[in-house]
Amino acid sequence: MAEKSAKKRPFPGKVLMLAMTAALMALPAGGVFSAPLQPRAELSRQTEPAQSFTGKFRDHRETFWIIACALLLQSAAITLLIKSIAGRKKAEWELREQRNDLERMNRSLEQRIADEVTKSRERDRLLMQQSRFIAMGEMIGNIAHQWRQPLNMLGMVIQQMQMEHEKGELSAELMEGRVAKGMELLLQLSRTIDDFRNFFQPGIEARPFSLAKALARTVNFFGPSCSEHGIEITVRGSCALMHTGHVNEFSQALLNILNNARDALQEKESPHPAIVVTLVADGPRCVITVRDNAGGIAPEVIEKIFDPYFTTKEEGKGTGVGLYMTRTIIERQMQGSISVRNLPDGAEFRIIV
Amino acid sequence: MRCLIVEDNELAREGLRYFLADQAEIELAVNGREAVDAFEAARARQKPFDLVLLDIIMPVMDGQQALKLIRLAEQDSPSEAREKTVIIMTSALNSPENMEEALWEGDCTDYLVKPIVRADLMAMLRRYGLTD
Numbered sequence: 106m107a108e109k110s111a112k113k114r115p116f117p118g119k120v121l122m123l124a125m126t127a128a129l130m131a132l133p134a135g136g137v138f139s140a141p142l143q144p145r146a147e148l149s150r151q152t153e154p155a156q157s158f159t160g161k162f163r164d165h166r167e168t169f170w171i172i173a174c175a176l177l178l179q180s181a182a183i184t185l186l187i188k189s190i191a192g193r194k195k196a197e198w199e200l201r202e203q204r205n206d207l208e209r210m211n212r213s214l215e216q217r218i219a220d221e222v223t224k225s226r227e228r229d230r231l232l233m234q235q236s237r238f239i240a241m242g243e244m245i246g247n248i249a250h251q252w253r254q255p256l257n258m259l260g261m262v263i264q265q266m267q268m269e270h271e272k273g274e275l276s277a278e279l280m281e282g283r284v285a286k287g288m289e290l291l292l293q294l295s296r297t298i299d300d301f302r303n304f305f306q307p308g309i310e311a312r313p314f315s316l317a318k319a320l321a322r323t324v325n326f327f328g329p330s331c332s333e334h335g336i337e338i339t340v341r342g343s344c345a346l347m348h349t350g351h352v353n354e355f356s357q358a359l360l361n362i363l364n365n366a367r368d369a370l371q372e373k374e375s376p377h378p379a380i381v382v383t384l385v386a387d388g389p390r391c392v393i394t395v396r397d398n399a400g401g402i403a404p405e406v407i408e409k410i411f412d413p414y415f416t417t418k419e420e421g422k423g424t425g426v427g428l429y430m431t432r433t434i435i436e437r438q439m440q441g442s443i444s445v446r447n448l449p450d451g452a453e454f455r456i457i458v
Numbered sequence: 459m460r461c462l463i464v465e466d467n468e469l470a471r472e473g474l475r476y477f478l479a480d481q482a483e484i485e486l487a488v489n490g491r492e493a494v495d496a497f498e499a500a501r502a503r504q505k506p507f508d509l510v511l512l513d514i515i516m517p518v519m520d521g522q523q524a525l526k527l528i529r530l531a532e533q534d535s536p537s538e539a540r541e542k543t544v545i546i547m548t549s550a551l552n553s554p555e556n557m558e559e560a561l562w563e564g565d566c567t568d569y570l571v572k573p574i575v576r577a578d579l580m581a582m583l584r585r586y587g588l589t590d
Contacts (some may be wrong), residue, residue: 264477268476
């Protein structure tokens with residue numbers, strides 16, 4: 106039997122196959138563990154001579170190898186199985202995590218975009234307010250002058266009346282003339298207040314307005330600050346087009362350009378400082394140009410002049426808000442366009458609305 | 459007293475003339491250029507002005523520039539050894555920059571901010587010994 110079994114020593118591949126089959130069959134039931142224990146138990150109780158033991162041993166050698174291989178393969182298979190399950194689970198988990206991360210990123214990206222948009226709107230609103238305050242400050246200066254002149258005249262009329270009365274020169278006719286002049290001056294002052302209030306009252310709703318009239322009103326408002334510095338300002342051309350929007354914003358957009366032109370002229374001390382404003386209709390659009398003879402804008406900064414907080418004015422004088430606001434109003438609020446270029450003697454702003 | 463009133467606004471100019479009509483022999487100018495010309499002409503005639511009331515914001519030439527040219531003209535003939543003409547700026551501008559420019563760079567005598575009150579003007583003239 107021993108010889109037979111030695112002769113029929115199984116082919117390793119056959120052993121492997123058997124072991125695998127046994128391992129697979131034993132896997133769920135754990136039956137493999139009961140079978141191999143038996144010969145060992147028998148061995149441990151062995152009282153027969155060595156020969157018999159060897160024989161018995163040889164008898165069970167095949168079974169032993171099969172079981173040993175089965176155990177080995179079983180543990181390998183389990184390890185592999187565990188590894189593969191663990192691997193799959195890990196991959197799934199990683200995938201889920203990645204998906205979650207992506208979702209989180211998407212959500213936070215959307216949130217961030219929304220936040221940025223809100224922030225940007227808020228910044229523009231503040232800038233608008235800031236630029237309105239700055240313009241208001243400048244206008245108060247203008248008003249002070251616009252007011253002192255008629256106030257002075259009114260003062261003259263009143264004091265003259267008193268003197269004329271003292272001298273016995275105040276006839277009814279003269280008195281009437283003086284009162285008429287005084288009242289005319291008072292009404293002029295009153296209109297200045299209305300203009301000022303209307304100018305800075307933020308428009309509540311969009312209304313159709315005449316671009317030419319709005320321009321004329323702005324130039325009229327701005328005029329005194331020009332004459333104060335000997336700057337000649339002229340308006341040429343005409344345009345009958347109406348635009349629906351906030352007239353005060355449009356005025357402010359223009360005013361910012363005019364203020365810059367005046368400041369540049371003042372700084373350059375041009376011999377014949379002048380600002381020329383033109384407006385012409387071009388089909389459904391109105392083209393407005395504001396030209397000065399202050400020498401133009403340095404080529405290295407001309408690209409940046411509409412950027413927020415960019416200023417060429419000396420510290421404390423410029424805020425860098427004006428032209429940015431002008432561009433925002435013209436492009437965003439009025440769906441128009443604005444550009445600037447240098448001419449031989451100065452700068453020209455071109456607004457198309 | 460001889461007085462030159464420099465003012466582009468007609469009503470204000472006439473008002474000032476009326477204020478001083480009893481005290482002075484008056485000449486009028488409507489801008490800085492005219493003022494300088496009138497000032498030099500009066501000196502040439504040996505009848506210089508004792509008082510110049512000078513507005514600042516005017517066309518052609520503003521009061522600040524006229525003031526400097528008048529002071530320069532005065533220096534041209536030191537032989538006359540006259541006291542400097544009393545020049546009072548009369549302006550709607552009450553900013554420190556304008557006042558400093560007139561007082562320090564232009565060397566004006568005094569500065570009156572519009573609206574001009576006759577009593578203030580008279581007090582100022584008394585201070586400079588130009589009226590009783």
